Amino acid sequence: MRSGSRDVVAEVGPVRVKTGHDREIVAAYPFRSAAPTSLWASLIDDASQALTFAGYTNYFLWQQHPRLGARLTAKARHGTRVRFLVGDPESEVTRKREEVEGVPLTVGTRIKITLDALTKMGPTDGVEARFSDQHIALSVFMFDDQMLVTPHIASLLGDESPMLHLRxxxxxxxxxxFASHVTALWESGRPAEL
Structure with a gap:
């Protein structure tokens, strides 16, 4: 020890290590909207192999992330697979959900905003979209080996439902x-023209 310096010893409580199945849970949020936008941004930007947005509308992504289309196009051009699984804006499932939510910005309109944003990205190899009505109550967003999962609660909107961050x-x-669930929905989904 040099003259004039002091050793500092910090007392640390017991270290806890998860060993069960819940060790894949990185964080839990009581509301999807409670997760920082920076978390979403870093997961999107850090993914290099695959991005899958399996939310029924995915509308909020375009509102919260400036230049998302350009970012996704650049990622696809560098080999990242980008997939969007959305509900069919004209389906009976969508119409019933609109009745439950009872909000002016309808589910069908929110889906069409996502489809329009994807279309504006232009034809890009590696960017795909499909329709499925089977994920109305569960959104799964995948970023390589991490994901965000939102089980939708009753009549609440997506941002009001809880969310898990998994690794x-x-x-x-x-x-x-959850990845198997998304794969099954993707494989049975109908291609959306972009």
Whole structure:
């Protein structure tokens, strides 16, 4: 020890290490809107292999992330697969959800805003969109080995529902279970013309 310097010892409480299946849970938010926009931005920007946005409308993404289309186009041009799974704006499932929500900016309109934003990106290899009405109550957003999952509660809007941030750490864990769900919906989905 040099003259004049002092050793500082900090007392640290017991270290807790998750060992169960919940170890894939990075964070939990009581509302999707409680997660910082910077979290979404870093997950989008850091993904290099695949981005999947399996939200029924995905509308909020275009509102919260400036130049998202340009960012996604650039990622696709560098080899990142970008997929959007949205509800069919003309389906009976969508119409019933609009009755439940009862808000002026309808579910169908929010889906059309996403489709319009994707169309404005222009034809880009690696960017795809499909329709599915089977994920009306569960949104899953995948960023390589991380994901954000929102189970929608009753008549609440997506931003009012809880959200989990997951990181893949094991086979057939929480991440893989939700990823399998999205894969099944994607495979059965109908291509959306962009």
């Amino acid at each position: 893949r750490l094991e086979e057939d864990g929480l991440y893989d279970r």
